[in-house]
Amino acid sequence: MPSLTKVILDLEIAIPSDQLVALSLLPHLRSLELRQARMDGPSLSLSQASFALLTTLVISIWVISPFLRTRSVDQKREFDNVVALLQAVSGSLTTLSISGDLLSPESLTIKWPYLRNFSVTEHTPTPYLLVPELISRMPELRQLSVLFTADSTRDVGELHPPFTVGVRGGEILTNSSPHLHSVTLSNVEPSDPIFQQLPCTLDALRIVAAEDLYIPLPAAPYRRKWAPLTPTMTLTILKGISHFVDLAELTLTLAYFAPPTLIDDIATAFPRLHTLELERAAYTRARFYREDVRDSALLVPLARLLWLRRLRISLDFYERVEFYSDNQPLFL
Numbered sequence: 200m201p202s203l204t205k206v207i208l209d210l211e212i213a214i215p216s217d218q219l220v221a222l223s224l225l226p227h228l229r230s231l232e233l234r235q236a237r238m239d240g241p242s243l244s245l246s247q248a249s250f251a252l253l254t255t256l257v258i259s260i261w262v263i264s265p266f267l268r269t270r271s272v273d274q275k276r277e278f279d280n281v282v283a284l285l286q287a288v289s290g291s292l293t294t295l296s297i298s299g300d301l302l303s304p305e306s307l308t309i310k311w312p313y314l315r316n317f318s319v320t321e322h323t324p325t326p327y328l329l330v331p332e333l334i335s336r337m338p339e340l341r342q343l344s345v346l347f348t349a350d351s352t353r354d355v356g357e358l359h360p361p362f363t364v365g366v367r368g369g370e371i372l373t374n375s376s377p378h379l380h381s382v383t384l385s386n387v388e389p390s391d392p393i394f395q396q397l398p399c400t401l402d403a404l405r406i407v408a409a410e411d412l413y414i415p416l417p418a419a420p421y422r423r424k425w426a427p428l429t430p431t432m433t434l435t436i437l438k439g440i441s442h443f444v445d446l447a448e449l450t451l452t453l454a455y456f457a458p459p460t461l462i463d464d465i466a467t468a469f470p471r472l473h474t475l476e477l478e479r480a481a482y483t484r485a486r487f488y489r490e491d492v493r494d495s496a497l498l499v500p501l502a503r504l505l506w507l508r509r510l511r512i513s514l515d516f517y518e519r520v521e522f523y524s525d526n527q528p529l530f531l
Contacts, residue, residue, distance in 0.1 A: 205230040213240025219284065223248035230255040238284070238301065239277040245287040255294040258284075258301060260321060278303040285309050299324045299347060302333070311337045318344040322411075323362065330364045330393055331372060340376035344383040348411040349425065360386035360426040365393025373398040381448075385409040386426040389435035397440075403448035406436060408480050427454040427480040433461060441468045447506075450476040457512065463500035472504050476511040 204227050208214065214233065222228060223245070229252050236258050258281070281301045289309050296318040304326065311317075314337050334340055349359045364387060372379055382397060383405040397404075408427040428436060428451055436451070446469045451457075457477045465475065501507065 201226055204228060205232075207232040207234065209234045210236055213237040213280075216241060216243045216245070219243065219245060220248050223250045223253075223287070226251070228253055230257075232257040232259075234259050234261075236260055236298075236301075237272060237277070238280040239273040240280070242276070243280045243283040245283055248287045250288045250291060253288050253291050256288055256292055257296045258298060259296070260298045260300050277301065278305060282306050282309070289314075296320060296344075298322070299328075302328060304328070307332055307335065309336065311339075313339055315339055316342045318346065320344075320346045321348060322350040323347050329366055331366050331369050331375070331396065334372065334379075335375045337376050339378060341378050342381040342383075343376075343379060345387075346383065346385040346407075346409050348386065348409050350411065361388040362386055363388045363391050363393075365391050365396050367392040369396050371398060372396050373400075383407065383450075389428070389432040390439065394436075394439040397443070399442050400445050401443045402445065403474075404440060404443065404446060405448075405450035405476075406452065407450065407478070408452040425480070427452045429454045430458075430461070434464070437464055437468055443469070445471065447471060448474040450474075450478070452478045452480050454480065456514075459496040459500055462497060463503075466500045466503040470504065471506050473506045474509040475504065475507060476509075476513070479512075479514045 203225050206222060206225075206228065210233065214236070222231065224247075228250070231253060234257075237260075238258075278301070281297075282303065282305045285306060286309055289311050291313065292311065293313050294316040295311075295314060298321040299319045300322045302319065302324040307328070317334065317337060317340055319333065330343070330345055333345075334343060345364055347360070347362050347364070362385075364384065369392065379398060380401060381403040382401060384391075384393070385407050386409060387393070387406060406428065408425040410425050426432075433451065433453065440446070449465065449469060449472055456479050462477075465472070501510070
């Protein structure tokens with residue numbers, strides 16, 4: 200297949216080493232996605248792998264039913280195989296999206312000379328890895344997304360939001376990634392020191408609330424599943440990022456609809472915004488859910504944003520859904 204440029208694999212078993220080698224020898228392969236990935240098969244031998252033109256790699260562990268994976272995966276073997284794969288592709292990748300579950304301290308030794316876009320999805324790494332550690336060898340990084348979600352399958356405090364991803368008193372991230380200009384953070388602690396480590400020249404910042412895609416165990420204790428911003432949290436965030444004088448794009452996921460005072464605070468802190476997105480995240484059992492956005496008081500602070508070109512005020516709501524297997528609820 201000399202013209203094949205993109206391959207997507209949805210896996211039910213650990214990917215065999217010889218299949219990865221075969222994929223690496225495709226002369227024009229540029230994008231590889233491994234979905235519901237298991238990497239705990241026999242040790243990967245990738246000495247013959249080239250991945251000469253590969254620029255994009257996506258590895259996601261999410262599956263419809265997580266129980267079999269979480270109970271049977273050999274984590275040590277999986278970490279070793281993931282490191283072997285990342286080492287084989289690190290010399291050419293410009294875009295990497297990987298589940299945090301697959302990152303280990305050993306992966307921090309890998310150099311990424313051309314990586315421009317880096318996303319960590321799903322759960323936090325175990326042991327926990329902070330953002331400065333994750334990007335310390337990415338000198339060309341432009342866009343960073345840390346989309347941690349609650350791990351409903353494990354009862355460990357650090358695996359549930361809100362998360363802290365920065366280092367208090369740590370160095371500014373541009374010391375290792377001087378071109379960083381766009382950052383997305385999920386379920387983050389409002390007073391997180393990461394905001395002091397981001398560069399003052401940041402163009403785009405997105406603070407979102409992402410839900411775990413995994414089905415929680417019915418008997419698991421209640422844990423906070425996500426962390427949309429309350430008014431107090433939002434105020435703390437705005438104070439922590441007020442030094443981003445060049446910010447052009449701002450996205451916030453709110454627990455309550457944005458009042459005019461919030462937009463006024465945003466207009467005061469970031470007069471050069473050209474994109475503003477305010478998302479309202481809510482659960483409801485009602486058939487219809489509505490927010491009244493006709494208050495003319497909203498227009499007054501918006502009028503102060505003279506550079507604004509794109510405005511999105513949205514409502515995302517989630518119904519609680521139940522699936523049953525053998526008369527037992529699996530998803531609530």
